[in-house]
Amino acid sequence: MINMKNSNKKMSAIFLRLLIFIAKLLFVISHKFSLKERKSIDKQLKRYVEFVEKKALDYSENLPPFPLTIKDKEIEIHTLLCKKDIGMYLWAIRSLLLYMKIDCPVVVHDDGSLSKDDIKLIGESIPNITIIERKFADKIVEELLENYPSCKEYRERVPWGIQLFDYHLLSNAGWILSFDADILFFRFGDELAKSMKQKDSIVYNNEYGSDVYRKHLILTEMYPDIIKELNAGLLFYPKSSVSLEIIESIVTSLIENKEKIRSFAPLRFGSQIIYAIMLGIKKTRPLSKVYSVNPSSRVGKDNLVCKHFCSGWKMGFWIEGIYTLLARSEFFTEKKS
Secondary structure: OOOOOHHHHHHHHHHHHHHHHHHHHHHHHHOOOOHHHHHHHHHHHHHHHHHHHHHHHHHHHOOOOOOOOOOOOOEEEEEEEOHHHHHHHHHHHHHHHHHHOOOOOEEEEEOOOOOHHHHHHHHHHOOOOEEEOHHHHHHHHHHHOOOOHHHHHHHHHOOOHHHHHHHHHOOOOOEEEEEOOOEEEOOOOHHHHHHHHHOOOEEEEEOOOOOHHHHOHHHHHHOOOOOOOEEEEEEEEEHHHOOHHHHHHHHHHHHHOHHHHOOOHHHOOOHHHHHHHHHHHOOEEEOOOOEEOOOOOOOOOOOOOEEEOOHHHOHHHHHHHHHHHOOOHHHHOOOOO
């Protein structure tokens, strides 16, 4: 990998920021048209943002490597990653490590779509990172789930099954930070740092529209202790809080009641709902609003620590998040050992 000289890096950053500014402008303009007229515009905007993503990935490939310094082996950062999200992840993990000053192992779980070249790229960008390939994980985890038929079926059929099972089953640490590839950090966060240092409670992001479980009475009736606002994109928890016996019971119950539950599509039986049920009886607390999942929050205006650009606001990862980070020189300076 060839590192660009500082002047070239800055020029490339300015050029990429200009491309993103054009995307921001097109996004604003598109909202001045009617919904019918916007369909064609949004289609073109999506293509343009895909072009910007490619340029951002090209840029991230030429950033100086960000080697891990591992001091705290009691915590591991785990991310489930697919091929199409590699570009986001390289920015996301760099922002987390840079601003939170984290010095623990980082683990990527291949969803089965990562190629050898993808794995090489990630390893060169973040030296000392651990990447668990899908074939390797399947062999170990499927054997561990042999006596848990509902768990085994869930992992085979649900994309988030790797997050639910592999994170703790393949971890060597006592605590896990679940970190989604579409989260960007913008400054140091005292709350998260304190929790990771003290290791005394489970902390999580507040789900945007946090009343989803409250509205769905069948869930609150079945599980009165369910955490009603949990978002698993940023979740810090002890490995000991995850039990295959409990997950087996929850998944079996959800399957038995799926006809009653599935009418509320956004729940989707993802790992998040199972975490919300399973961790409900533990000592937990939500992170404050500066750890945002809300699409309407703004990095500068709301002084955000981080933002999760999930669901329908993936475009914001680039036109708001990366646009902000490109103006900061620390993103193209080499990490000091």
